[in-house]
Every structure is written in structure tokens, then in C-alpha cells.
Amino acid sequence: MAARRDSVAITGSVLGLASLLFAWLTLKPNRLLSGTGLELWNSAGWDDTVIILVLWSVCLGLSFAGNKRLHAFVLGVLANVILIYTFVLAGHTAGNLLQTAPQFARISLGAGFWLTIAAAYILIHASRRRLQDVRIWQGFITWSALIAFVVMLLAGCFDDLAIMQEYNARSDRFEQEFFQHIRLFVQPVAIGTIIGVLLGIWAARSRIAEHPIFFTTNIVQTIPGLALLGLLLPILSALADDYPILEDWGIRGVGPAPAIIALTIYSLLPIVRNTFVALRQVDPAVINAGVGMGMSRFQVFYSIEVPLSAPLVLEGIRIAAIVAVGLAILAALIGGGGLGFFVMEGFNQGASDLILVGAIPIVVLAFVVDAAMRLAGRLATPKGIAAGES
Amino acid sequence: MIRIENVTKRYSETIAVDDLSLEVDDGKVCVLIGPSGCGKTTTLRMINRLIEPTSGHIYIDGKETRQMKPEKLRRYIGYAIQSVGLFPHMTVAANIAVVPKLLHWKRQRISDRVEELLTLVGLDPTEYARKYPNQLSGGEAQRIGVARALAADPPVLLMDEPFGAVDPLTRERLQAQFARIQQDLKKTVILVTHDLDEAIRLADQIAIMNSGKLVQYDTPEIILSKPASKFVHDFVGTDRALKRLSRINIEGYIKPASSINVRTPIQEAVSSLGKLLYLWVVDDHEYLLGWLDRRSINKSTSVERSMVSTDLSDMAVRSGSTLREALSRMLGLGFKFVPVVDESGRLIGELSLKDIEAATSEFEK
Numbered sequence: 149m150a151a152r153r154d155s156v157a158i159t160g161s162v163l164g165l166a167s168l169l170f171a172w173l174t175l176k177p178n179r180l181l182s183g184t185g186l187e188l189w190n191s192a193g194w195d196d197t198v199i200i201l202v203l204w205s206v207c208l209g210l211s212f213a214g215n216k217r218l219h220a221f222v223l224g225v226l227a228n229v230i231l232i233y234t235f236v237l238a239g240h241t242a243g244n245l246l247q248t249a250p251q252f253a254r255i256s257l258g259a260g261f262w263l264t265i266a267a268a269y270i271l272i273h274a275s276r277r278r279l280q281d282v283r284i285w286q287g288f289i290t291w292s293a294l295i296a297f298v299v300m301l302l303a304g305c306f307d308d309l310a311i312m313q314e315y316n317a318r319s320d321r322f323e324q325e326f327f328q329h330i331r332l333f334v335q336p337v338a339i340g341t342i343i344g345v346l347l348g349i350w351a352a353r354s355r356i357a358e359h360p361i362f363f364t365t366n367i368v369q370t371i372p373g374l375a376l377l378g379l380l381l382p383i384l385s386a387l388a389d390d391y392p393i394l395e396d397w398g399i400r401g402v403g404p405a406p407a408i409i410a411l412t413i414y415s416l417l418p419i420v421r422n423t424f425v426a427l428r429q430v431d432p433a434v435i436n437a438g439v440g441m442g443m444s445r446f447q448v449f450y451s452i453e454v455p456l457s458a459p460l461v462l463e464g465i466r467i468a469a470i471v472a473v474g475l476a477i478l479a480a481l482i483g484g485g486g487l488g489f490f491v492m493e494g495f496n497q498g499a500s501d502l503i504l505v506g507a508i509p510i511v512v513l514a515f516v517v518d519a520a521m522r523l524a525g526r527l528a529t530p531k532g533i534a535a536g537e538s
Numbered sequence: 539m540i541r542i543e544n545v546t547k548r549y550s551e552t553i554a555v556d557d558l559s560l561e562v563d564d565g566k567v568c569v570l571i572g573p574s575g576c577g578k579t580t581t582l583r584m585i586n587r588l589i590e591p592t593s594g595h596i597y598i599d600g601k602e603t604r605q606m607k608p609e610k611l612r613r614y615i616g617y618a619i620q621s622v623g624l625f626p627h628m629t630v631a632a633n634i635a636v637v638p639k640l641l642h643w644k645r646q647r648i649s650d651r652v653e654e655l656l657t658l659v660g661l662d663p664t665e666y667a668r669k670y671p672n673q674l675s676g677g678e679a680q681r682i683g684v685a686r687a688l689a690a691d692p693p694v695l696l697m698d699e700p701f702g703a704v705d706p707l708t709r710e711r712l713q714a715q716f717a718r719i720q721q722d723l724k725k726t727v728i729l730v731t732h733d734l735d736e737a738i739r740l741a742d743q744i745a746i747m748n749s750g751k752l753v754q755y756d757t758p759e760i761i762l763s764k765p766a767s768k769f770v771h772d773f774v775g776t777d778r779a780l781k782r783l784s785r786i787n788i789e790g791y792i793k794p795a796s797s798i799n800v801r802t803p804i805q806e807a808v809s810s811l812g813k814l815l816y817l818w819v820v821d822d823h824e825y826l827l828g829w830l831d832r833r834s835i836n837k838s839t840s841v842e843r844s845m846v847s848t849d850l851s852d853m854a855v856r857s858g859s860t861l862r863e864a865l866s867r868m869l870g871l872g873f874k875f876v877p878v879v880d881e882s883g884r885l886i887g888e889l890s891l892k893d894i895e896a897a898t899s900e901f902e903k
Contacts, residue, residue, distance in 0.1 A: 437623030440588055440696075441637050441686075442612035455627045530627030532670030 156277070157211035157223060160270030164204040164230070167263035168197065173238070175245060178252040179310060179499055185258055192241045196233075200264075203230050207271060217279060224275030224289030227268040231293035234264050239305035246308050254310035256501050268293070310501040311508075318505070322490070326509060328404075329486035332479050333472035333517075336408050340415025341465055347416070348423025348461075358424075365417040373410065373475050377482055380406040407479035407486075414475060415468035422464025426457030458528040466521035473514045477506075487513075539564050540585065540694060540726060545594030547580055547750075554580045556750035557594070562743065564693075565724035569737040572747035572773075578730045581747070582696050585728065586615045598694060613640055616687035616725070620699035622679045624671040630656070630682050631667040637690040655685040658719060677708040684716065688723070697729040701736065713739055714858070734774060738762070738781050739860075746770055758785055779898050784862035786897060788855060788889060791864075792878050795888035800827055800842050807841050818877055819845045824884040826854055826877055854879045857886060861897055864889045 171185025172192070189197040203226060210223045242255040249255075272289055279286045306312045315322060347365075351358040371379070384406050388395040430453055438448045480488030490506030493499075540562040547555040555577040562568040570578040583589040585596055587608045596603045603611055624633050631652045638648045656663040659681040671679060680701060687695055701709045701716075717740055720727065731737055737744050738758045745755045746769075754766040762778045762785075765771040774781065797818035798810055807830060811817055816831040819841060828847035836844045848854075854877045855864045867876050874891045 431621075431623070431626075433619060433621035433623035434625055435623075436588075437617070437619060437683075438625070438636075440586060440612060440617035440619070442609045442640055443636075444609050447640070452625060452627075532625075532627045532629070532672060 154211050154220075154274055154278070156274040157271055158208065160227075160267050160274060161204055161208035161211050163263060163270065164207065164267035165201070167260045167267055168201060168204075170260035170263060171258035172260035173241060173245070174256040174258045175249065176254045176256060176310070177250065179254050179314070179501065180497065183254075183256070186245075188260060191245065192237045196237055200230065200233065203233070204267075211274075217282065217285075220275045220278035221282075221285050221289070224272055224279070224285075227271035227275065228289060228293040228296075231265065231268045232296045234261065234268075235293075235297055235300055236305070239300065239308065242306075242308040254313065254501070255308060256310045311504050314499065314502045314505050318490075322505065325485055325487055325489045325506075328484075329473075329476055329488070329510070329513070332404065332407060332476040332484065332486045333411065333469060336411035337415050337465065337469045337472050339408075339412045340419055340468055343412070344416045344419030344464070344468075345423050345461060348420045349427065351420065351424045352427035361420065362424075365420050368413050369417040373414070373478050374481070376410045376413065377406055377478060380410055381482065384409070402483045404479060404484040406482060407476065407484040410478075411472045411475055415465075415472055418467040418471070419461070419464040422460045422467075423457070426460035427453060429460075430456050455530050456533075458530075459525050459533075462521060462525040462528055466518065466525065469517045469521060470514055473510060473517055477510065539597075539599060540568075540728065541595075541597040542581070542585070543595045543597070545581070545584060545591045545596060547577070547584060547589060548592040553750050555584070555591075558747075558750070558752050560745055560752060560755060562726055562728060564726050566742040567720060567727040567729060567740055568743045568745060569741035570728060570730045570745050570747060571732065571734065571737045572753075574732065575749075576747040577750040578747050579698055582698055582728060582730050585694075586612045586617060586696055613637055613690065614692050614694070616689075616692040616695040616697075618680075618683045618687040618695070618697045618700040620702040622671075622683040622703070624674075624679055624682060624686070626671050628670075629667065630669050630671070630674070633671070633682060634686045634689050636686065637692075641690055643690075651689060655688060658688070659685045660715060661685075676704045677712060680704060680712060681715075684712075684719075688725075693726060695725045695727045697727065699731055700729065702731070702733075709736075716740065718858075735781070735784060738784055746773060758782075780862060780865075783865060783894070783898065784860045786861045788859050788861055788864050788878065789857070791861065791889055791893045791897065792857075792887035793890065793893070795877060795885060797885055798830070798841065800845070802841050804835075804837060804840055804844065807844075808835060808837060811835065816875075818885055818888070820885050826879050826883060826885040829877075853877065854883075854885075855889065856881065861894055865891075865894050868894075 168188055170187070172188045173186045174183045175186060176183030188200065207223060207226050207230075210219050210226070213219050238257065238261060245255055246253065272293075275289055276286050279289070300306065307316065347361050351361045368376075381402070385402075434452060434456075435448060438452050443451070476486050477488035477491055479486045480492045487506040487510050491503050494501070494503030494506065540560075542558055542560040545555060545558045546553065558577075558581060560568070560581075570581060572578050580589055584591050585598075585603070587603055598611075598615075624630075625636070628636075631649070634652045634655055635648045638651060643651070652667060653663040656666055661678065661681060666674075666678070666682075671682070674682065680703065684697075684700060687697070701712045704712065713736060720740075729740065741758050743755060744758050744761050746753050746761065748769055754761060754770045756764075756766075759782065761770065762774060762782045765774055795818050796810075796814060797820050798807055800819050800821050802810070807817070811830060811832065816829050818829050819827045821827055826848070828845040830841065830845045834844055834846050853867070853871060855867055857878055857880050864876055864878075868874065868889075868891055875888050877885055878887045878889060880886050
């Protein structure tokens, strides 16, 4: 059989093997002090180390073995097995270690653990790429480890890990800041969508407006996020001082308002740009035909231009939303709350696990938003535009 | 009737259309032709008010277009363009249904009409109605474009190089189909083209334009035989006689042809051939299969083995063709006779080079 190497899968497998060399868990005397790293064999034991080693080696072999769909599927399944196995080991080993450890000891996840997760997802990505025509297999490979993780999380399997202990100590606050974080990116993106789409339409319609609109949005986009907040701080507090009514609305130098304003400004460029491009790429002949057949300006807009440009506009909103999810961390710096609160708090205390309590949900949120917006984009793509490809 | 009265279109310094007057009678095809930039497309687009004239008046059935709301006016004027402009996000059926929907037709009436129109332009409704434009060939798309323009059965049809964006063979087929449809529907058509052959083929009247002015407005026959100016003379070119042949249907020139059945015994075939140069060979249903001549005939075998079998599309001329097509077939094959077949391929007669020569000399007089 002619073997075709899959370089992405090889990278993943090698990374996976390499992850075994790093500390897998860290045992700390208490939540702030740094601890001693424990490799897999020092924490979980040799049996499990060998099993994981074998699994990764099989993956490496499969990466060289060929390009049959079955190979890709097995590779994806193995990656999921490794992930679930790793999750179980992490929770279980942490529990065992804590039993013999001093009272305030904490178990943190080490570089080896994170590398394992990263390597497994590289494999899953490689496998998905080759299974594009088998949606069911692809879905199975994408979701099974994730679902297992969520089930284990809810079942309390990870409660002995430091990160969960940090979370459990602040679960009320977490809930509050989590929803605050969602507000912090949903509101700006919603406002940015309304303003951005309108500006995009205006720019596409008017040669005179086009230049100043892009000049401004481009300039604003180049201001670093923190600097923009810094600029808004004095402006908004001065405004609030002069017009107390603004303060009643929550608009002042600190708090969520400046963050929401800053994030709104950042959402604008991708949305304006994509709306503009989307409208400009509509074939003029199509518009000409519509007008020539007696459609009104508005009919041309909503029955031709809107459906034909929707996918690109949604793509712009997707980019804006992902950027906003990440940038919303900065809101915590000016008292705006959000998941950034835990990140900042963790930095201040030097408690790395607390940082993760904020950071991991942000990453998850970014992925969820990305997936949801991609789905929306697919649903909004008119059938006739996709029909030719299949 | 469409009446254009002293219409001028001025763009700051340049004059696109200069004091143009033109009348097109009901049910006639008027072709606007001229070099690029002569103002033909501008003229067309002023009729449905995609462009507003600087001065002058345009009347459709006695009503001045300026008095009507542009959207309303356009819904009663079919509009087909070169790039077709089918809506890529709508099915073929939805594309055709655009104007009927704008006119608030009932759903059943619309779907009946879509089916009727697809059949009219020779596309199977069950196969094509649900397709999307990007699944169509260029020729199919242009036919849908024409069907869409005809959707609400408008009395007037404006066509801007409607057969421009396809290969010559497809174009010829679309033109023939359009001519056939027009014979039944009798729309008042204004068609813009830069292809003189297309104009001669389709037009009842040709309007030749040059730098915004109408230089001659006449039937194709007169334009070809009596060019009004040096410009027209040069424009129609030196092959006027040949071009006129494409105005003449072969119908009047078909002569009965001698043929034999393919299963005729060979001896009988030899005696039938007698002094004739050739015999057309047909099957039991009169479908043309080939021909038999002295060189090909072989007394020891059957008619089927002896005959020169032929590919119909290569050799036979279909009824409804023009003398020009018949002539080019003859010149291409080096024959002095070509068989004429009906739509389904049955032999109905033959044409001779002599008769075509006679036809040309007839209008030289």
C-alpha cells in the first residue's frame, strides 16, 4: 500500500509523546506557593504511563500508515480515548495524592497535561480534515471527548484539582462574572452590528462617505485596547461630571460603560468592512435586472442584496465577536467585571489556578461563539450559492 | 406601439443620443445596431426609464412613459440583458416568478406560468424549475433570462444583446428559437445587438445608429439593397448578397427528392438509380440514413452496405432554415445538393445550388 504521511498527525503524535517528558501534575504546599512537578509515572504510576505511551505510538504509526478514511477515523477515536483517559487520570490521581499530602496542599495541572490536550486536538483536527465527507464520523470525533469532559465536570470528578477548588470557593462570584462577561461582549457586538452595518451600507452606496468611514475605523482599530480604555477614562468622567444624567445611565470613567464603548468601537471595523465588501461584490447585472424588471429600491435591497451579502456580513460579526470575547478581559481592569476579574485577581495573588478559572471559560466561550457564528453563516448562505459546489 | 420622439440624452459634455425619433409597430421586432458607443443601449434603457432622457418624449401605446411610475412601467416591459442577471440565490422557477410576484399574481397562476414558459423556451420544467442559476449552462441561463422577461406576458420586450454571451452555435439555436417564439407571441420587441447577422435574421426593422444619431431605419431587405449612406454601406459590408440569403426561408425552394427504402433489394436499387446521380436512402419511417451513388453502389451486397451513411447534423438542412445556411452546408461539403429534413429527421425534399444561385440573381435585378 502506498503510504502517505500526514504531517499534521505526525506533529500531534510527536507532541503527545513529548508531553510525557513534562511534569503532569504539580503538588503545591498551599495555593500560592510554587510546587514540585510530578511526571506521569511519578503521579499516576508506570502502568498508566505505558498505556498512554502505547496509545501515542499507535497514533504515530497511523500517521505514517496511509490516507484511508478508516485510518483517519481510528486516529480520531484514539485521540478521544487519550483525552478521556487523561481526564480520568487527572481527577483520580489528584484525589490519591491529596490523601497523603498535608492539609493545605493543592494539585495543579502541569505542562504535560496541557500539552497532551493540545496534541490530542491536533490529531482530532488532522482526522476531521480527512473525514470531511462523513459528517457523522466527524461529529463523533469532535464531540465525544468534550461531552465526556462536561459529564465528568458536573459529576465532580475534578473536584480535587486546585482549579476546581478555586472555582468552588467562588462559584457564586463566578456565575455573576460569567454572565457579566457575556454582557460585555454581546452588547458591544450588538451595538457594533447595528452601527457597523449602517456605516457599511453607507460606504458602499456613497463614494464620498467611503473614504472617511474607513479612515476612521482603521485608525481606531490600530489603537491598542488598553490605551483606548485609558483614553476613554478621562473623557467619560469629564462628560459624567458635566452631565450628571449620564452618570445615572452608568456612563462614567470606570465600570462597564467605557469597556462596552471601547469594545463597540473595536467591533466596527470588521463589520463595516465585510458589509461594504459584501454589497460591492453583488453582481451589478443582477441589480440591473432587478431594477429593470420593476423592483423598487427597497425590494432590490431586501430581496437581492440582503440575502446575497448576509454570509459575509455574518462573517464580519463573527470576527468582531471573537475579538470582543478576548478583549472583554480588559474590562476587569477598570472595574467592569467579567471573567477578567479572576485573571486579574489571580495575577495579583500569584495564584495561577485562579487565573485559569477566568482564562479557560474565556477560551471555551470563544470557541462556542465561533462555532455558533459559523453555523449561522452556513444557514444564511443562500442555497444557490452553495449548490454549484456540491 | 412604441414611439420615440426627438429624444436626446446628454452627459455633461458628450451627447449619447442625439434627437432620435423612431416608431415600432405592434408585434414587430426592431433591432438597434451600430458600433459600440453609438447610443443603442442608452436608447433601450431610456424606454424603461433606467436612464431618463434629457429631452424628448417616449410613448408606449400612446401613453407617455414619463407619466408613469418607473417601477410600474417596468413591470409591463419585459427586460432581458446580455449578462442575464439571474438571481443566484433563487431557483429558476423563482427567477421567472419575480415579475408575476411583483404584480401579486396568485400562487397557482404563477406556477402554471413558470411551467408554461419553461416549456416555451424548450427546457423541461420538472428538471429545471428547481435548479439554481449556477447549475445552468450559458445557453440555458439565457433562455431562462428570456423566459423571465416574458413572465408577466408584457406587450413590450426590451432585449440588450440577449444572445451575446454564448458560443456561436448556441447563439444560432437561441436566435432560431426566439424567432419561432416571436412568431407565436407577436410581442413588440426592441433588441440591441452589434451582430449584423443577428439583426438581419431577427429584425422586421433595423435601426442603424452612429454617434447618437439614427442613420437609417428600414427593413433588412432595403438596408441591404439600398444603404442610405456610405456609413451604412460600409457597416453592412461587401457580402450583402450573402446576408440577404439569410433573410430567405428555404421553404419556397425545396424540391421533391428521389429516395429509396434501405431494405430495397440491391438489383432494384441499381435500376432505380438508372441515370440519376444519386438516391437518398431512408428507413421505413422516412428517416434519412444516407445516400447511394454510382461509385458507392456494389451489386454484390445490400443497399445498407453500399450506401454512404451520413451524420444528419453534418449534412441535412432542417426545415425552417435559411438559404444562407443551406448554401454554407453545400460549400462546406462540396455538394450541389443537400437533403432537407423536418424537425424529427424525416426526409422532406432537397435543395440545389442552382436554385440558390437563381434566388441571388433574382434580387440583384
